Amino acid sequence: MASVAGLRYLTIGQYVPGDSPIHRLDPRTKLVALALLLAAGLATAKLATNLALFLVICALVGLARLPFRYLRSSIQPALPVILVLLALQVLFYPSAHRDPAGAGRMLISWGVLRVSAGGLWAASISLLRLINLLLLFGLLTGTTPTGALTQGLEHLLRPLNALGLPGHELAFVGAIALRFVPILGESLETILQAQASRSVRQEAGTRWRLARNAQRTAALVVPLFVEAYRRAEELSWAMQARCYRGGRGRTHLRTLVFASADYLALGLAACTVAGVILLQRLPLP
């Protein structure tokens, strides 16, 4: 029960209003810059490059003037999984290969559990990389309202229309999903409370009782799907009532305009990627 109590505070897609230089950027710029920095974050395998990227992201967060609490809440839900993964990586690090010289040194050797310097090193790199990725997504969703995000995504997907693919519809599906994650999370909380008040056992049985655990999950997931379908029904009626006609010929109240700040931001993002690639090539740890 406690493990899902915070569902409604899931920060995917939560916008923090503000008027910082980052907030004012064009959503297209932010999406492209995020993709670039994400690529940089995925490509790095060294501590130095990840640290550099972390500093850049911290500077961006400072520039966006996002509250510390918001950032903490965008990392916190993922923290248990991250910690377990890191523990696994440290304990079962294959010390025999893929080690830089000297890093295979054992720090603790206790039966099958061995903690090597290389394992700790790899774990700290993964930790930093994961935090970088989470902060990047937090930065994007924190400074961009969902509407602007969809509009930007739709513009970026426009080349797909030439291929006959529904760019607008794809962006719209993503927007609906992001909007409904917290709402369905809240529904899930209600379902859990309703079941708890009727004394349904919330915690899973031992992991050997597979069929029983699956049924318990089904009992939780079925009302969730029913609720989602009910909401889908309501939403599609509402859209029909407002004569939704898809992306063709659609105009926007606010049209997106590229300003000089956007070109500057894109240039800086490209420079960061280039810098990270350069750092990666240098003989750094």
Add this chain to the structure above:
Amino acid sequence: MSSGSATSPSAHRRDAAPAYERGIRRIVTAGLLLAITLLMAFTPIGFIPVPTPAGSATIAHIPAIIGGILEGPLVAVIVGLGFGFGSLMSPAVPVKDPLVVVLPRLFIGITAWWVFALLRRANKGVLTAILAVLFVLLLGASYEVSKKILWLGIVVAVASVAITVGLYVWMRREEVLVFSLAVAGVAGSLTNTILVLSAAIWRLPELITPAAALTIGLTQGIPEAIVSAIVVVAVVSALRQIHTRRRGARL
């Protein structure tokens, strides 16, 4: 939850609806299924305990399967795409290669849709024939294995006899629709496992060897397929008001 229109009318109206209405419904349903996927991928409800070394199986691929079964291949691909991007962002997934994480996910719902479309109109005679072919294939596989490792071949043979008999008995007792739902759930789940692991062998040969992939496939793939079958039957029969032998899902 607030009161509103019931879910059942949508099931009846779906086939008769004009293209315009169907288009909107498809977009909205895909969006909500994707929302459930993200919810499952980012919170503990998407992981259930199983008796394998990893300790938990994911059910985040199930909305894609259900999308395929109920809404067709287009919705399935969209939800699968979203699932792929979700796992790309998720800290629970250590691999961040789009070819491993995103591409295979597109096919989850397609396989489920295809298998379901193939089986739903079949009668029990056809299903028995398919089961017989499957049994022969499994026995052939066990013979091949026994040429290399004798005891493993015998184990596979015994297991395939048990699986076939179990499936046959269950199929005779259950409705064809429920049986095809379960098989579609298994097929979608196995598509996920097999394609992701194949892509991992192809893209990350130094991290995942074929032997390791086989181990992961057996220990993760089979429990996930079983869980997927149970949950898919429960959810779809609740949504389409199909009566299983137990009269709907036990809530």
